[in-house]
Amino acid sequence: MKFLKGFRKQEVLALLYRIFLVYAFYQIARLLFWYFNKDLIKVDSVSEYLKLAYHGTAFDTTAILYVNALFILLSLLPLVINTKKGFQKVLFWVYFLTNGLAYGMNFGDFIYYKFSQSRLTSAVFQVAEHESNVSQTLMISVGQHPFVLIWFIVLMGLWVFLYKKVKVDEIKPTQLLPYFLSSIVTLCITAVLVVGGIRGDFKHSTRPINMVDATRFVTNPLQGNLVLNSTFSFFRTLNTNNFKEVHFVDEKYIEENIHPYKLYDRKVENHPNIVIFIVESFGREYSGAFNKDKNIKDYVSYTPFMDSLATQSLIFPNTFANGRQSIHGMSSVLAGIPSLTDAFTGSPYSNQKIQSIVSVCNDLGYDTSFYHGAPNGSMGFLGFGNILGFKHYFGKTEYNHDEDFDGMWAIWDEPFLQYFAKNVGKKQPFMTTVFTASSHHPFKIPEKYQGKFKKGKIEMHEPIQYTDYSIKKYFETAKKQPWFNNTIFVFTGDHTNQIYYPEYEKAMNRFAVPLVLYSPNPAYQLKGENQEMAQQIDIYPTLADLIGYNKPIRSWGRSLVSDKKYPGIMVNSDGNNEQFMIGNYIYRFDGKEIVGVYDKTDLALEKNLIGQLKTPEVERGKQTAKAWYQDYMDRVINRKLR
Numbered sequence: 001m002k003f004l005k006g007f008r009k010q011e012v013l014a015l016l017y018r019i020f021l022v023y024a025f026y027q028i029a030r031l032l033f034w035y036f037n038k039d040l041i042k043v044d045s046v047s048e049y050l051k052l053a054y055h056g057t058a059f060d061t062t063a064i065l066y067v068n069a070l071f072i073l074l075s076l077l078p079l080v081i082n083t084k085k086g087f088q089k090v091l092f093w094v095y096f097l098t099n100g101l102a103y104g105m106n107f108g109d110f111i112y113y114k115f116s117q118s119r120l121t122s123a124v125f126q127v128a129e130h131e132s133n134v135s136q137t138l139m140i141s142v143g144q145h146p147f148v149l150i151w152f153i154v155l156m157g158l159w160v161f162l163y164k165k166v167k168v169d170e171i172k173p174t175q176l177l178p179y180f181l182s183s184i185v186t187l188c189i190t191a192v193l194v195v196g197g198i199r200g201d202f203k204h205s206t207r208p209i210n211m212v213d214a215t216r217f218v219t220n221p222l223q224g225n226l227v228l229n230s231t232f233s234f235f236r237t238l239n240t241n242n243f244k245e246v247h248f249v250d251e252k253y254i255e256e257n258i259h260p261y262k263l264y265d266r267k268v269e270n271h272p273n274i275v276i277f278i279v280e281s282f283g284r285e286y287s288g289a290f291n292k293d294k295n296i297k298d299y300v301s302y303t304p305f306m307d308s309l310a311t312q313s314l315i316f317p318n319t320f321a322n323g324r325q326s327i328h329g330m331s332s333v334l335a336g337i338p339s340l341t342d343a344f345t346g347s348p349y350s351n352q353k354i355q356s357i358v359s360v361c362n363d364l365g366y367d368t369s370f371y372h373g374a375p376n377g378s379m380g381f382l383g384f385g386n387i388l389g390f391k392h393y394f395g396k397t398e399y400n401h402d403e404d405f406d407g408m409w410a411i412w413d414e415p416f417l418q419y420f421a422k423n424v425g426k427k428q429p430f431m432t433t434v435f436t437a438s439s440h441h442p443f444k445i446p447e448k449y450q451g452k453f454k455k456g457k458i459e460m461h462e463p464i465q466y467t468d469y470s471i472k473k474y475f476e477t478a479k480k481q482p483w484f485n486n487t488i489f490v491f492t493g494d495h496t497n498q499i500y501y502p503e504y505e506k507a508m509n510r511f512a513v514p515l516v517l518y519s520p521n522p523a524y525q526l527k528g529e530n531q532e533m534a535q536q537i538d539i540y541p542t543l544a545d546l547i548g549y550n551k552p553i554r555s556w557g558r559s560l561v562s563d564k565k566y567p568g569i570m571v572n573s574d575g576n577n578e579q580f581m582i583g584n585y586i587y588r589f590d591g592k593e594i595v596g597v598y599d600k601t602d603l604a605l606e607k608n609l610i611g612q613l614k615t616p617e618v619e620r621g622k623q624t625a626k627a628w629y630q631d632y633m634d635r636v637i638n639r640k641l642r
Helices: 009-036 046-076 085-116 126-129 134-144 146-162 176-199 211-217 220-226 230-236 252-255 305-310 326-335 357-363 378-388 415-422 461-478 534-547 616-637
Strands: 275-277 367-372 392-394 428-434 487-493 515-518 570-573 576-584 587-591 594-599
Touching: 009 046, 009 146, 009 220, 046 085, 046 176, 046 211, 046 220, 046 230, 085 146, 085 230, 134 392, 176 515, 211 220, 211 230, 230 275, 252 616, 275 326, 275 357, 275 461, 275 534, 305 461, 305 515, 326 357, 326 378, 326 428, 326 487, 326 534, 357 367, 357 428, 357 534, 367 378, 367 415, 378 392, 415 461, 487 534, 515 534, 570 587, 570 616, 576 616, 587 616
Parallel strands: 275 428, 275 487, 367 392, 367 428
Antiparallel strands: 487 515, 570 576, 576 587, 587 594
């Protein structure tokens, strides 16, 4: 009885109430996250939403306990002064400073999710470290989406109000021994509960829950982002390294089914020049040439020049990106290295010798260069370009006309592409890559072109027209250059961006980018449409084939113009699971097991057939997906990317 007399009932109840408030406000944030992204994350009924929100509680628990560990400790420590007003004021500030910052992460994702298509992770540091305009970008985003900030302020105000509704009366403990003993017991019980809550499970033998676990409770993989919260995804990815060697198959299976090394034997007498355009945020949705057969109601194209160029080119209307960010596009297009749940370019393994279209061209005596109109080093392009072996880098510094700077990211596309057209080709053959910049948040165009382009249905439609126009002007200049006629041009996007048409809201179509191969030289036979599945990592082996590189190349992609038909294995990641398109099916893989099998026409990933299909093709597809993953991890970790 004496022990119970020392129990700090009002303090424990106040603590439980305050933690309950965090849970309640996390659920409000989840609802708002869905409201702002309901066109991207489909929920068919109230009951389905409630089910997702219920399962999200486990992930909320982990996040809440991470953030409130200090607050809980201070609330329960037997300090005697706990109930004094001064100490309660300290608790108030600890509570709201930590929870306010963590809560704000979720509000940032109301906007950021539309671009990243995954919850906030620590990878944001990898993006931010190369940019000097982070605060400016944040302010513009807030200005464009003021209701997000308003909701945050209103809810934080309501939270403070509700917190203050329960006060702790000042009580001086009179029986210190029971006070200390009961406090220690309470702390021990709380510690067990906190550890179990942070792990997401009280079974000591299981691993802590992670982002992949969110997809266990959904019918559509994209709903996993609704189960999660941004605080959880950020903390769970701090100091993580998902690059781990695995063993599912023997090496013979990999050689026969993955073909990590490919050999082409095309004879080329006069090596062509290569110009690669990686167009910022160029989703397949925006270009009419890639949507002729999609039967999209009231479809409008916003790339008239690319549409006309496509009629003279070889195009691939079923092309997918292998990553979600710009730097992922660079590694995929140039080196044939996709980004999985953890990006290769942000890993400890990116700084190694890598065979790529750059190294292949260097071997053949090409002059190689990379162009990007942003401040040198932006996006990590300069560093990764050096790893790949580009001989020259041309950025905002080399351009040296700051009056053409857009004030946020880079030199406007039109003047920079004119510089690009006139600056290359001083030595032939050459291989060059340009990464455009203007078709990007905050979706602006130069003042002199206001009113020239259609506003369209979403913010992205106007700047993509400006970039398309800039490419048209580039071609007008390039055609006058002596190198033009013996040049192969490649156009693709680094990743997708804003979505308007429901067709492109489908999970796999979030990666839908165009691919155009053009040359004025008919000898390369780059004409027509190829309906086969293609991807960014196919570009490097395709170009190696076209320029007559007759040595083995390390590539998970394949030449799209060769008679030698290696099997195509399309791969990317939604940030939670790896996704493979093999044959007639799409497979989702969590690093250990295949967790989803879908018909390749089910681009929305709505009907998981994993328990229904046990055909030889599906079983082999599962094995091949795991074999691909095994080979990827082996080559990346053991530095075998040459």
